[in-house]
Amino acid sequence: MTLAELFRHPDRFIGCIAIGRVARRRPGERLRVGRHEALLDEADCAAFDGLAETLLYRPGDTFSIVAQGFDYPSLARCPALADDGRCAIHLKGKPLTCEVVPLDPLVPDHLQHLVLAERGDSAVYAGSACIQEGTRDDLALLVDEGRIADLHAQHALARRRRALEEERSIWTQAVFDALRAELFDSPAALARIPPGGFLTISLVPALLSVAAASARCRALCIDYIDSQLALIERCIAQALTRRRLDDRPVTQQLRGFANAYRHAKARLFDAGTLEKDHGEPAARPDIEAYLSSAVQ
Numbered sequence: 001m002t003l004a005e006l007f008r009h010p011d012r013f014i015g016c017i018a019i020g021r022v023a024r025r026r027p028g029e030r031l032r033v034g035r036h037e038a039l040l041d042e043a044d045c046a047a048f049d050g051l052a053e054t055l056l057y058r059p060g061d062t063f064s065i066v067a068q069g070f071d072y073p074s075l076a077r078c079p080a081l082a083d084d085g086r087c088a089i090h091l092k093g094k095p096l097t098c099e100v101v102p103l104d105p106l107v108p109d110h111l112q113h114l115v116l117a118e119r120g121d122s123a124v125y126a127g128s129a130c131i132q133e134g135t136r137d138d139l140a141l142l143v144d145e146g147r148i149a150d151l152h153a154q155h156a157l158a159r160r161r162r163a164l165e166e167e168r169s170i171w172t173q174a175v176f177d178a179l180r181a182e183l184f185d186s187p188a189a190l191a192r193i194p195p196g197g198f199l200t201i202s203l204v205p206a207l208l209s210v211a212a213a214s215a216r217c218r219a220l221c222i223d224y225i226d227s228q229l230a231l232i233e234r235c236i237a238q239a240l241t242r243r244r245l246d247d248r249p250v251t252q253q254l255r256g257f258a259n260a261y262r263h264a265k266a267r268l269f270d271a272g273t274l275e276k277d278h279g280e281p282a283a284r285p286d287i288e289a290y291l292s293s294a295v296q
Helices: 003-008 042-055 096-100 109-121 151-184 204-211 215-242 245-278 285-295
Strands: 014-022 030-033 036-039 062-070 198-201
Touching: 003 062, 003 151, 003 215, 003 285, 014 215, 014 245, 030 109, 036 109, 042 109, 042 151, 062 151, 062 198, 096 151, 151 204, 151 285, 204 215, 204 245, 204 285, 215 245, 215 285
Parallel strands: none
Antiparallel strands: 014 062, 014 198, 030 036
16 A cells, blocks of 8 residues: 555454565576466566666665555455445545555566466465466456556556555655665664564654644554554454454554554654754655645
8 A cells, every 4th residue: 555545444344554675687587386487588678677776775685665554364355345245445545555455566568477377376366266277258468468458557566666666765765765774774673674574663754854844744543543543442442352363463563553653643743842943854745745645
């Protein structure tokens, strides 16, 4: 999700930051999924590098920094899923990443057939039969001969990539800079991020970054924190009634998120007091417009 999408749904999605380790591709590398494979050449790697330069961070290894919705995996459902199985926010600010599924914005278009093959073989899609090879009279073709054949999918991928690039200017670059010394330049800390996996941390570094843009942004962040604290409390209470052992680590992490939010809220109130005494720092109208549009 984007930070704006989290602000649009503060009572539904618990926000967090997911830091992922992304494999750097090399010429001669062979990507194989089932009977599908690709031997990467210089052009393929240049396409991966082009996406990485605008959407990822490369202090040595390559990393993604994204906002994400967080919930108990044991629930095995999206928080926006209604009782009838439909999306409850389809017409009310549905996250753009949902439109991109099952494609991957971090993979060049001409290799998306490998993404589909992997998705089709994964447990996530098992039994759904929603990804099939070949043509059918009743369905449009999604990927065909190394190109995205479906126009809606083309546009969704392009919009998601633009959104990730905008996130970089709004907050992810600032978070990368803030965490570089203690995380990205520390081999011991980086060991916490598994290859192909994510390190999930509180959204607080992002909030402190955008809150510094203006008094309006600070107020929006405080409101968001209040909503998140109430949502986390409800989610933990529901988990305690389920009495599942595998929920316990998530409950512990959510309590950590809540504690971080309380400390951040105190810092934001202190920052407001300082600004009244000494004046506001240089404003970032782009960030204020970004957050304000999310909550209208």
